[in-house]
Structures are given as C-alpha cells and as structure tokens.
Amino acid sequence: EDQVTQSPEALRLQEGESSSLNCSYTVSGLRGLFWYRQDPGKGPEFLFTLYSAGEEKEKERLKATLTKKESFLHITAPKPEDSATYLCAVQAAGTGNQFYFGTGTSLTVIP
Amino acid sequence: DAGVTQSPTHLIKTRGQHVTLRCSPISGHKSVSWYQQVLGQGPQFIFQYYEKEERGRGNFPDRFSARQFPNYSSELNVNALLLGDSALYLCASSRDGGNTEAFFGQGTRLTVV
Numbered sequence: 001e002d003q004v005t006q007s008p009e010a011l012r013l014q015e016g017e018s019s020s021l022n023c024s025y026t027v028s029g030l031r032g033l034f035w036y037r038q039d040p041g042k043g044p045e046f047l048f049t050l051y052s053a054g055e056e057k058e059k060e061r062l063k064a065t066l067t068k069k070e071s072f073l074h075i076t077a078p079k080p081e082d083s084a085t086y087l088c089a090v091q092a093a094g095t096g097n098q099f100y101f102g103t104g105t106s107l108t109v110i111p
Numbered sequence: 112d113a114g115v116t117q118s119p120t121h122l123i124k125t126r127g128q129h130v131t132l133r134c135s136p137i138s139g140h141k142s143v144s145w146y147q148q149v150l151g152q153g154p155q156f157i158f159q160y161y162e163k164e165e166r167g168r169g170n171f172p173d174r175f176s177a178r179q180f181p182n183y184s185s186e187l188n189v190n191a192l193l194l195g196d197s198a199l200y201l202c203a204s205s206r207d208g209g210n211t212e213a214f215f216g217q218g219t220r221l222t223v224v
Contacts, residue, residue: 004153031210032210032211034212034213036215041199041218041220042217042218043115043117043201043215043216043217043218044154044201044215045215046212046213046214046215049211049212051210087153087154089153089154091210095167096159096166096167097142097144097159097161097166097167097205097208097209097210098144098156098159098167098169099144099146099154099156099203099213100156101146101153101154101155102153103151103152103153104153
C-alpha cells in the first residue's frame with residue numbers, strides 16, 4: 001500500500017535556527033512529490049514539485065531535495081512568519097492523478 | 112489573477128441533510144479535484160474531474176458525488192450527512208490533471224450537528 005510519512009509531527013525552532021523536515025514515501029513508481037504550506041483554517045499553498053531523485057528546488061529560505069525514498073524540506077534561518085504546517089504529497093503510477101498526503105509537520109518559529 | 116474560489120466558506124448542517132459545495136478553478140485550468148481534510152490530518156482524495164469526466168474516485172461512500180460543468184467549475188454533493196462528515200473540504204485546480212502542481216482554494220468548513 002502506498003504510504004507517505006512525515007516527521008517530526010511538530011517542531012519548535014528559535015528564529016534563525018535552521019532545520020529539516022522529512023517526508024518518506026513507499027510508492028510504486030513515483031510520478032511527482034509535492035510540498036505545500038498550510039496556515040490554520042486555510043487551503044494548502046503550493047511550494048515545490050520534485051520529479052526525480054537528485055532534484056533540488058529553492059525558494060527564499062526553503063530548499064527541497066529528493067532521493068529514491070524520501071524528501072527533505074530544509075529551512076534556513078527561519079522567521080516567525082514561516083510558522084505553519086508543511087504537507088508532503090506524492091503522485092504514484094497506476095493510481096490516477098490523486099495526491100497522497102502525509103499528516104504534515106507543524107512548525108513553530110519563536111522570535 | 113483570481114485563484115481557486117470555493118463557496119460557501121463555512122456551513123452548518125444537521126445530520127441527514129444534503130449539502131452542495133462549489134468550486135471555480137483558475138482560469139485556463141481544466142481539472143478539478145476534491146479533498147476532505149479532518150483536523151490534524153492530511154487531505155484525503157475524494158474525486159478528480161478533467162474535461163467534465165470523472166478521472167478518479169477515492170475511498171468514500173456513494174453519498175458523495177460530484178460533477179464538472181462546461182466552464183470547468185465543479186460541485187461536490189454529500190447526501191445523508193453524518194457527524195463524521197464534518198471537515199474542511201478542499202478544491203484543487205490543475206492545468207491538465209497530470210503530474211503537475213495543483214493549486215488549492217481556501218476550503219469550505221462543514222460542520223454537521
């Protein structure tokens with residue numbers, strides 16, 4: 001069964017303290033891995049798409065990387081406004097175009 | 112440019128009632144997907160439509176149905192509401208429904224009492 005697991009469930013960082021969020025997946029034939037940011041009560045906001053192992057994408061303080069089994073979202077020198085839940089989703093071959101989401105990592109950045 | 116719009120934003124219904132949620136995708140996008148998100152969980156796939164045809168269905172009961180209109184907007188219908196249907200219902204819009212990024216609306220918060 002296809003699975004997406006995110007860790008840690010929650011993370012508290014001091015402002016400026018860099019860290020990484022993990023998304024591990026077990027799918028047959030990865031078609032794409034997607035990172036989203038979600039603020040409370042809002043819809044997920046698209047961040048990155050990664051398609052193949054070794055691929056990297058960057059946006060401001062965020063950098064996403066992909067291997068054959070997992071993806072990391074690196075946050076460099078975070079600010080309080082980076083506080084949110086970060087969701088990882090995958091699309092797998094043979095399952096149509098649906099996204100399988102993990103349960104997310106809740107990030108809190110303390111000033 | 113307008114993003115994905117959903118209506119209503121909040122809704123309170125009684126058990127056994129019926130509800131219709133609406134979604135307008137980003138201009139030029141032909142695919143709409145629906146997801147259910149229970150508090151503390153990731154979104155769960157309900158349906159995908161592309162060019163007015165159903166392209167995928169998640170593990171939800173037949174009480175859930177959807178359709179897509181010629182202008183690519185979409186409706187999600189839920190019959191015989193249960194307390195467990197209380198959730199944030201998300202609509203996602205994508206250009207062609209393939210392995211490209213999907214953009215989400217702000218969601219409809221449904222509370223069943």
